Amino acid sequence: MDYIEVTFTSSPDYTDILIAELGELGYDTFQETENGFQAYAPEDQFSEEALQEVVERYSFAGSFPYEVKRIAKQNWNEEWEKNFEPLFIANQVSVRADFHPKPEGVQYDVVITPKMSFGTGHHETTTLMIENQLTLSHVGKRVLDMGCGTGILAIMAEQLGARQVLGVDIEDWTVENAQENAERNHCQTLEVRLGDASVLAGEAPFDMILANINRNVLLEDMPGYSNLLQPQGPLVLSGFYTEDLPLLQEKAAACGLTFETSRSKNNWVSAIFRKNQ
Missing domain, CATH: 3.30.70.980 (YebC, transcriptional regulation domain)
Incomplete structure (x- = not known):
């Protein structure tokens, strides 16, 4: 057909x-x-x-x-x-479809079939998030990926050494796709859950939280992220524009989070905040 x-x-x-x-x-x-x-x-x-x-x-x-x-x-x-070209990020990460051959000379190889989910790495926000992930130690950490999409950031977290990863998304077809991609990448510690921030009630604190969503959701859920984060744990955000960063910084400060650094590409931003003691 x-x-x-x-x-x-x-x-x-x-x-x-x-x-x-x-x-x-x-x-x-x-x-x-x-x-x-x-x-x-x-x-x-x-x-x-x-x-x-x-x-x-x-x-x-x-x-x-x-x-x-x-x-x-x-x-x-x-x-x-x-339409789906292999992508190389920071000379360390390969993002490809399963019909592409595995490249040589890269440290991390992520295989993604997007289906109905965003997160192939080609969008600036996903690339920026992965670049920020590469600067943070994931070894032995418990990581939360909010709005996980294809699961690319959660898969990246496991490859970087996280001991446990939870991905959450509001669409059932996205959850199904993230689970398929987790299996495709032979993930052992990644769980994908359907829902929004409310499904995290009662969860133990995470060592790191990733959230590539959009400005309004990030602002609304910032207090919840802070409550779920271990002291000194990083919160990595994206899905907003350069002009929105001051709003995120202000909200983060009110939630006990300190701005650490940010990177941008084509007016998109990914920022790292850290939970205060």
Whole structure:
């Protein structure tokens, strides 16, 4: 069966929402692009009318231009490979699909099949998070990854030596995808759980927390992150812009967290905070 490719131009603020909506319509693969994302559905699942209804539902937020293209079944793997290039981060980490050969000379190798989840490493926020992870000791640590997506950061945490990793996400299909990717990377300590911050009630403190979500969720959940973090434990955040950093710093300080450092790329930021004694 042929596939239908829909290329969207969208702002990051609405990309996750659109993907969730399209997932309900039978789209089963998504790929980030510089200006939005591409969505793929089997031809028998595609409906132009249903697609237009989704776009019109969010017209209050602006326009979401898209282009539709049919991809023949025999060319599907070629198309997917063309759109999912292997990625190398900080000369230490390889992020690739399982149809790419394992590269030589890298310390860490993460194999990801994104399906309907974000987190291939190609988006600036994921890359920045991994770069920050590489600066922190994970050995023997208990790590929480909030909004885990594909599970890439949680998988990275285990490869960096974490003794236990918990990934949490609000979408059931994302949890399923993260579990599949954990198995694909032979993870032994990674658990993936469905829900939001409320599913962490009663959890013992974590040695490190990773959260690549968005500004509003980070601000709302900051007190919870602080309560779940061991003294002197790092909180690594991303999913916000350079101009949002002062807001995160102010909220963190009010929650007993000290700003340590940040890095940025194309106006996206990842920052490290540390829990006070």
